[in-house]
Amino acid sequence: MNKDLLCLLDLEPQDFTTLFERALSLKARHKKGIFDALLAGKTLGLIFDKKSTRTRIAFETAMIQLGGHPIYMSTQDTQISRNEPAEDTARVLSRYIDCLAMRTFDHDLVEAFAQSATIPVINALTDAFHPCQILSDIMTVIEHKGGYENVRIAWVGDGNNVANSWVNAAAVLGLDLIVACPDNHHIKPDMIAASGADTKKNIVFTNDPKEAVKGADVVYTDVWASMGEEDELEGRLKAFEGFQVNEELLKGAKNDCLVLHCLPAHRGEEIAESVLEAQNAAFWDQAENKRHMHKAILEQLILG
Numbered sequence: 001m002n003k004d005l006l007c008l009l010d011l012e013p014q015d016f017t018t019l020f021e022r023a024l025s026l027k028a029r030h031k032k033g034i035f036d037a038l039l040a041g042k043t044l045g046l047i048f049d050k051k052s053t054r055t056r057i058a059f060e061t062a063m064i065q066l067g068g069h070p071i072y073m074s075t076q077d078t079q080i081s082r083n084e085p086a087e088d089t090a091r092v093l094s095r096y097i098d099c100l101a102m103r104t105f106d107h108d109l110v111e112a113f114a115q116s117a118t119i120p121v122i123n124a125l126t127d128a129f130h131p132c133q134i135l136s137d138i139m140t141v142i143e144h145k146g147g148y149e150n151v152r153i154a155w156v157g158d159g160n161n162v163a164n165s166w167v168n169a170a171a172v173l174g175l176d177l178i179v180a181c182p183d184n185h186h187i188k189p190d191m192i193a194a195s196g197a198d199t200k201k202n203i204v205f206t207n208d209p210k211e212a213v214k215g216a217d218v219v220y221t222d223v224w225a226s227m228g229e230e231d232e233l234e235g236r237l238k239a240f241e242g243f244q245v246n247e248e249l250l251k252g253a254k255n256d257c258l259v260l261h262c263l264p265a266h267r268g269e270e271i272a273e274s275v276l277e278a279q280n281a282a283f284w285d286q287a288e289n290k291r292h293m294h295k296a297i298l299e300q301l302i303l304g
């Protein structure tokens with residue numbers, strides 16, 4: 001694997017396979033009460049400029065269960081908030097810690113840290129991408145569907161950071177992906193071009209949610225206004241009419257369709273309460289899998 005994990009385009013198909021296999025194995029060992037102190041003596045720094053429940057706690061508990069230590073740093077509590085350059089902070093932190101996970105608005109900031117840091121840098125979500133999320137989501141697909149080959153995945157909602165990472169995963173792994181976004185909220189053309197996605201083959205874009213879910217094995221949605229876009233919510237509620245993942249929309253999908261959401265969810269907006277509370281809901285498996293996938297990522301990047 002590359003030194004850093006900033007974007008799923010950094011990974012080769014074999015890297016995905018290694019991470020899925022390792023995360024599933026670590027999860028199985030965890031269920032048996034076996035903990036491997038593989039990262040004893042190692043420290044993970046977390047610099048978060050946006051809120052987080054799952055990603056932060058999954059990284060912190062992953063590190064602790066592997067025998068290492070996490071240190072959480074809000075940007076407000078560091079000299080970053082007083083404009084110490086990314087290049088200097090990255091070089092200094094490289095002398096103290098063994099890996100850095102970052103959640104920022106601007107993706108370029110994570111890139112700048114990675115360039116100057118001698119330690120691995122992990123993207124824990126930026127405005128552009130959420131790579132670790134999609135790794136644990138595909139792990140969830142593997143658990144529920146037995147694999148991801150011949151699995152039709154429909155994205156219904158905003159063309160946001162999570163959607164961008166799905167397109168990247170689909171481009172590298174050849175996933176069957178259809179992305180439905182309302183006009184003016186599509187994935188940016190430069191994102192699609194950068195991914196190398198074959199839009200004539202396995203990755204299709206539409207503005208029709210019904211077309212997207214037709215025959216889908218997996219339907220995925222996310223909030224209509226991401227962190228930093230809260231002021232746009234009113235306009236977005238109108239723009240996204242018809243894009244709610246609810247029982248009516250899901251009638252077009254396969255009967256055993258798996259509904260996924262990275263969470264946090266807004267009930268009654270992008271997803272209906274009844275879908276979120278369905279008995280066989282996989283959202284909680286998705287959240288659980290983040291910890292095991294984060295363990296696999298940390299092990300790969302820190303130990304190589």
Ligand code: CP
Binds near residue numbers: 051052053125
């Ligand atoms: N899915 C996810 O990244 O959740 P958090 O924002 O709570 O970390």
Ligand code: NVA
Binds near residue numbers: 161223227263
């Ligand atoms: N698209 C959402 C994902 C949160 C996990 C956001 O960026 O806020």
